[in-house]
Amino acid sequence: MRFRRLFEPGTIGRLTLKNRLIMPAMGVSLADAHGGVTNREIDYYAARANGGVAMVTPHYASVSVDSSLPYTMVISDDGQVKNWKALADAVHAGGARFSIQLMHIGMIFLYSGHVPKGVTIKVPSMTQWLKRTYQYHVVTEAEIERYIGDFAQAARRAKEAGADAVELHACHGCLVSTFMSPLTNKRTDQYGGSVENRVRFARRIVESMKEVVGKDFPIIVRMNASDDIEGGVSIDEAMEQAAILERAGADAISVSSGMEFWTPLGIPAYPFPEGAMIPLAEKIKQAVKVPVIGAGKITPELAEKVLEEGKVDFVAMGRPLLADPELPNKLREGRREDVRNCLYCNNCLRHDTQAPSCTVNPFLFRESRYPMAPAARPKRVMVVGGGLAGMETAIYLAERGHRVTIYEKTGQLGGQWITACASPGKDSYRHLTEYLDKAIKRLKIPVKLNHNVTREEILKAAPDTVILATGAVPVGLKVPGADKKHVVQGHDVLAGKVEVKGTSAVVGGRFIGMEVAVKLAEEGKPVCIITRNGLGEDGVKLEKFTFQSIANRLIELRVPLYLHATVVEIADKSVIILMNGEIYPVPADTVIFSVGMRSVADLAAELEGTGIEFHLVGDCVKPRDACEVHTQAAKIAALV
Ligand SMILES: Cc1cc2nc3c(=O)[nH]c(=O)nc-3n(C[C@H](O)[C@H](O)[C@H](O)COP(=O)(O)OP(=O)(O)OC[C@H]3O[C@@H](n4cnc5c(N)ncnc54)[C@H](O)[C@@H]3O)c2cc1C
Numbered sequence: 140m141r142f143r144r145l146f147e148p149g150t151i152g153r154l155t156l157k158n159r160l161i162m163p164a165m166g167v168s169l170a171d172a173h174g175g176v177t178n179r180e181i182d183y184y185a186a187r188a189n190g191g192v193a194m195v196t197p198h199y200a201s202v203s204v205d206s207s208l209p210y211t212m213v214i215s216d217d218g219q220v221k222n223w224k225a226l227a228d229a230v231h232a233g234g235a236r237f238s239i240q241l242m243h244i245g246m247i248f249l250y251s252g253h254v255p256k257g258v259t260i261k262v263p264s265m266t267q268w269l270k271r272t273y274q275y276h277v278v279t280e281a282e283i284e285r286y287i288g289d290f291a292q293a294a295r296r297a298k299e300a301g302a303d304a305v306e307l308h309a310c311h312g313c314l315v316s317t318f319m320s321p322l323t324n325k326r327t328d329q330y331g332g333s334v335e336n337r338v339r340f341a342r343r344i345v346e347s348m349k350e351v352v353g354k355d356f357p358i359i360v361r362m363n364a365s366d367d368i369e370g371g372v373s374i375d376e377a378m379e380q381a382a383i384l385e386r387a388g389a390d391a392i393s394v395s396s397g398m399e400f401w402t403p404l405g406i407p408a409y410p411f412p413e414g415a416m417i418p419l420a421e422k423i424k425q426a427v428k429v430p431v432i433g434a435g436k437i438t439p440e441l442a443e444k445v446l447e448e449g450k451v452d453f454v455a456m457g458r459p460l461l462a463d464p465e466l467p468n469k470l471r472e473g474r475r476e477d478v479r480n481c482l483y484c485n486n487c488l489r490h491d492t493q494a495p496s497c498t499v500n501p502f503l504f505r506e507s508r509y510p511m512a513p514a515a516r517p518k519r520v521m522v523v524g525g526g527l528a529g530m531e532t533a534i535y536l537a538e539r540g541h542r543v544t545i546y547e548k549t550g551q552l553g554g555q556w557i558t559a560c561a562s563p564g565k566d567s568y569r570h571l572t573e574y575l576d577k578a579i580k581r582l583k584i585p586v587k588l589n590h591n592v593t594r595e596e597i598l599k600a601a602p603d604t605v606i607l608a609t610g611a612v613p614v615g616l617k618v619p620g621a622d623k624k625h626v627v628q629g630h631d632v633l634a635g636k637v638e639v640k641g642t643s644a645v646v647g648g649r650f651i652g653m654e655v656a657v658k659l660a661e662e663g664k665p666v667c668i669i670t671r672n673g674l675g676e677d678g679v680k681l682e683k684f685t686f687q688s689i690a691n692r693l694i695e696l697r698v699p700l701y702l703h704a705t706v707v708e709i710a711d712k713s714v715i716i717l718m719n720g721e722i723y724p725v726p727a728d729t730v731i732f733s734v735g736m737r738s739v740a741d742l743a744a745e746l747e748g749t750g751i752e753f754h755l756v757g758d759c760v761k762p763r764d765a766c767e768v769h770t771q772a773a774k775i776a777a778l779v
């Protein structure tokens with residue numbers, strides 16, 4: 140069996156798990172406005188349990204009212220037990236264990252960007268750099284006692300609700316982890332200073348939870364093996380902390396990293412290597428005897444390898460289970476190639492108080508809507524455009540029983556996504572088009588390549604429905620010199636269609652502009668960015684960790700940035716810019732435009748009034764991202 144180790148049973152304390160794959164806590168906003176459980180929430184977790192994962196940890200549960208976010212269930216009063224029980228029952232019915240992550244949010248409020256009115260952010264101590272826009276409160280010793288009691292009572296409620304384990308959230312900048320970190324804890328009492336003192340809060344929580352729920356009830360501690368920031372917890376110190384928590388009664392250590400409000404390591408985006416936190420987990424394993432759970436960009440193959448090598452005892456897969464709830468079943472059944480791989484694009488983090496979306500799984504949090512109902516009357520459908528929008532819509536339509544044909548102007552399917560995959564670090568993005576390609580073949584959907592569809596052809600073919608998925612193309616700038624030979628498009632640079640000679644200037648500091656500059660700088664070519672706004676501003680808003688990862692890379696590569704600069708003219712050897720009211724020439728042998736996209740929707744105007752039913756899907760409606768494209772594709776396919 141290919142994933143033999145992954146499907147071996149394992150134990151945490153006295154709890155047996157059927158395999159080594161755990162779904163870690165992921166904050167999603169699926170509860171109702173009063174924090175009550177919703178059917179959507181139940182369906183979401185049930186789908187993961189049914190998908191074969193050994194244990195499901197739902198979104199964190201706040202132990203105290205000053206720690207809760209909107210649309211999130213809390214566990215701070217007995218009235219919530221029934222809500223958690225509904226989730227526990229659904230997960231158990233799917234054959235998985237159920238663990239509840241207990242948290243006081245602390246400084247993660249900063250990352251969430253949402254601090255409820257009247258709530259102060261609880262911190263161990265004030266530090267100079269704390270943002271003054273929020274109200275902070277330094278926790279007193281009496282409040283520490285109260286919070287310890289809150290955690291213990293929350294653990295009792297979790298047990299009453301049917302949880303098989305609880306997990307203490309002690310990472311990412313939550314209250315407990317800010318006590319553990321020398322960066323945020325400058326206290327001089329028994330809770331600050333030495334490692335023992337800083338970990339005292341966490342230790343006492345574990346001990347008091349054990350007192351209340353009994354020593355046989357498993358407690359997992361999720362902690363930072365590194366704060367990933369200067370002055371924060373280092374791996375050496377984390378090893379000491381883990382050993383203290385093990386002695387206090389922790390039955391497993393779940394390893395994460397990073398202070399969420401500053402560093403992206405805890406939820407590593409695509410530019411990070413696979414298993415970015417595994418070396419840290421391996422170290423923690425040297426410090427404790429209890430099982431260690433590793434997380435962070437772990438593919439099934441890597442999971443098998445690190446389990447085999449004994450680097451960790453369990454693996455937590457978060458985003459991969461958002462992308463494909465059936466991942467464990469597919470691996471167990473030898474259907475690895477059917478897994479919808481996570482791209483680690485972090486679109487799932489681009490949400491505030493709304494449930495997030497997934498680029499590869501439009502049915503995330505809409506589990507009950509898939510599979511879609513068969514079509515009442517199968518229709519003949521022409522899908523014009525074979526980019527992601529056309530491919531995905533065609534697949535859903537065919538699954539519903541419609542007779543679909545895809546027409547694509549170029550020689551291959553994929554559209555802009557082919558260029559997207561050529562960006563630095565995005566090799567794994569290819570999986571998406573490969574996956575869709577396979578589905579198109581499996582469903583035997585005819586594909587006509589090198590076929591430019593015209594209005595006349597549509598009228599002649601007279602299909603029942605036309606899906607217009609004609610995408611978008613890059614635009615230029617209306618400035619003198621924009622038509623010169625040495626002015627090229629960023630898309631063409633990424634796709635390797637044009638040669639970049641000498642020093643180059645990328646005009647446009649959004650996502651694609653930044654990626655083009657990283658690519659050229661990594662190839663050792665001198666490049667700068669000129670942008671009329673700040674970096675990453677304007678256009679599709681980038682998720683914070685992804686932005687941070689790319690921006691950090693630009694800084695590492697020392698790419699000069701001309702921010703808030705307007706291009707006035709393009710000369711033969713320079714770009715003339717206006718910045719701070721002054722004119723400057725920026726030397727450039729090649730000028731690369733990455734200034735936005737324009738929808739291609741001419742056919743829509745041409746079909747208006749012809750009586751042909753048509754729908755627009757994807758970038759041809761408005762230039763957007765793959766995540767929105769897929770969600771819309773699924774919606775349109777349900778309508779036809
Ligand atoms: C460099 C780059 C990086 C990106 N990175 C990301 C990312 O990290 N995350 C993310 O979510 N999104 C990203 N995107 C955006 C994402 O790729 C697009 O939103 C998505 O691919 C759009 O898909 P689409 O099918 O709507 O359009 P397109 O991909 O533009 O496809 C339209 C297709 O229609 C064909 N066509 C047009 N007219 C006709 C006709 N008359 N007859 C037949 N065929 C026709 C075209 O040839 C084309 O293949 C990136 C885009 C680029 C370019």
Ligand SMILES: Cc1cc2nc3c(=O)[nH]c(=O)nc-3n(C[C@H](O)[C@H](O)[C@H](O)COP(=O)(O)O)c2cc1C
Pocket residue numbers: 163164165166167198199240308310361395405406407434435436437455456457458459487488495
């Ligand atoms: C949308 C989202 C929300 C998350 N919320 C939490 C959380 O509440 N508690 C926590 O400990 N980790 C949280 N994480 C981190 C995940 O549990 C996991 O450790 C991380 O995503 C790395 O694993 P992955 O690469 O398999 O996704 C979250 C991650 C995501 C993507």
